[in-house]
Amino acid sequence: MTDHVPKQSRLSRYVGMSKLEKYEVLQELGQGTFGMVFKARQKSTGKLVALKKLIVHDSKDGFPITAFREITIMKQFRHVNVLQLIDMIHENSEDTKKPGFFYTVTPYISSDLNGLLNNPRVRLTNPQIKCIMKQILHGIDYIHNQHYLHRDIKTANILLDFFGVVKIADFGLARGYHGPAPVDAAAGAGGGLVEYTGLVVTRWYRPPELLLGERKYTTAVDMWGIGCVLGEMYKKKPILEGKSDLDQADMIFRLLGSPTPENFPNADVINRNGVNLHVDYPRTLESEFGAIMTPAAVRLLSGLLTLDPRKRFNAAKALESDFFKMEPVACLPEELPKFEESHEQDIKRYKEEKKRANESVGSGRPPNKSLDHSHYGADYETPRKRRDLAHDNRWRGERRGWGGNRDWNRDWGRDWGRDYSRESGDYREYRRPREFHGGRPWQNQDYRDTRGHWGDGPHANGGQHRYKRNPPDRTSSSLYAQTEKTSLSAVKDYLIDKKKEGGADPSAKR
Known part of the structure; x- marks a missing residue:
């Protein structure tokens, strides 16, 4: 006699997933369209996280197919430059017939590149662009x-x-790739073996190739996007802003030249979308x-585009x-400035600030102080106030003498501390303290950086050492609690159960 395994109850499916009450x-x-994203704090650790509330469009499905794919893919990734999935949350619905709400939990990341490039107080230097690009x-x-x-x-x-540290995020459109992996430095990324949907990539x-209608595409589609990102870091705006797909293709040809059998073989064969190739x-x-x-940099951009x-x-x-080999070389991630939080949703505010500043200049009024570049500087030689470090208590470690000539192998070139300016009638803040001021040795109690980001300590010869509160040698992902194994295992069991009920693997959809 065959034993009948009872079907899991609605509640038992979600046993082991975290609850929203664990987060503030x-x-x-x-x-x-994906749902809502919240900034939250993990109560057990105090760490900031991002909660993505997933929209369940059909209560019969119980779980969004796009989220199914994104979660299963993110669970497999373990890389410092890829956003980590650290937890899953399920909240019951008041309606017992509905599956409730699901949330993905990832580390809260302070900025995205779109927000930074639109922030008028941020200007990336060559070493900083190289650092971001390498990551x-x-x-x-x-x-x-x-x-x-x-x-x-x-x-x-x-x-x-x-x-x-750079984190590549948003795997809602990601999928498995059927083709040779680009494991060596040879040009090209392998030929596509199967057809995928063409409705991908912003x-x-x-x-x-996607604009023309190619369906058997390869990893090269991602490399084109990275080329666009590289150009955008220099221009501080998207380099190809087409108003339609046909206009987008035309803008590409205006930049790279007309398509020919030499530079774009078989373009006419894959052109299913009516793109004008005879330009x-x-x-x-x-x-x-x-x-x-x-x-x-232009050669690298040309190779990507x-x-x-x-x-x-x-x-x-x-x-x-050779972009990464020539001077000035890429700075280290920890050498990047501590930028103010800048996200895509802040762009509207930046534009309003810029508009108000322009109106102030036209009317003769003083410009908006919020656009004062002295907070961060045009590039790394300019003094920056380290105000953005104040909220973090993990800075510690490296000792620096007051009289040091260089910091991070770069000449800071200014004095830290407060000094009265007769010209402006106000106090000024400087980058590095002078060894002598007013004919007497520098004394911590008289002159300090006012931002509280440097510790104190006695010097053997009198005076003061300063202690740079360096971040621990780890990234944001490693600061969070270990992966909630029970929670993610519960998700896995639930997805397997749904797969058995539905038959085909929903993640196989292309």
Whole structure:
């Protein structure tokens, strides 16, 4: 006689998942078709997290298919430059016939690249751009070698945490990749073996093969997006802002030149979308970007923005670019400035600030102090107030003498502390204290940086040492509690159960 296994009850499916009560919700960050995102605090550790509330469109499904795919993919990733899934939450619905609400939990990341590039108080230098770019390439190289396509690379999905570590995020459009992984530095990313949907990648970052209608695409679609991100870091705005798919393709040809059998073989064969290939445009990439980028940066940009996806740089090839070898070299992640929090949803506020500042200049009124670049500086040589470190209590470690000539191998070039300015009639803040001031040795109790980000300590010869409160040698992800194994196991069991009920694996949808 065959034993009949009773069907799981609605409640037993979710046993082991975390509850929302473990987190203190602080504020709503955004809302879209995917659901709502909240900033919250993990009560057990005090760490900040991001909660994504998933919309369940059909109560019969119980779990969104797009979320199913995103969660199963994120659970497999373990890389410093890829956003980590740390927990899952289930909350019961008042209606017992409905499955309730699901939340994904990830570390709260202080900024995204889109917000930073639109922030008028942030200007990235060459070493900083190289640092961010290297991390993006390492992250996408890992994703591709795990046989996945991201399919939505853009500045809004490139996060930057408080420690200067880049995190590639938003895997809602990601899927498994059937084709050779780009494991070496050879150009090209392998040929696509199966057809995928063409409705992927935000238009301004969409490669030409997708605009033409190619369905058997490869990891090269992500590399095109990274090229657009590189150009955007220099221009501080998207480099290809098409108003429609046809206009987007036309803008690409205006930048890279008309498509030919040499630079874009078989373009006419894959052109299912009616893109006009019979145009006569000269190539303008070098002239347009040569004024704001080094020659090495232009060469890397050209390798990433190549019409033929088979000749487009993969991540390994891009990392070998002389762009990263030539001076000034990339700074370390921990050397990146502690930028103020800047997210995509802040862009509207930045535009309003800029508009008010322009109106003030036109009317003769003093400009808006919120746009004062002295807080952060045009580049790393300019003094920056380290006000953004105050909320973090983990800074500790490295001792620095007051009279040091350099910091992080860069000349800070100014004095820290307060000094009265006869010209302005006010106090000024300086970068590094002078060894002598007013004919007497520098004394901590008389002159200090006023921001409280440097510790105190006696010097053997009198005077004071200062102690730089350095961050621990770890990233934002490692500061959180260990992965909630019981919670994620419960998700896995639930998804397996749904798969058995539904038959086909919903994550196999392309």
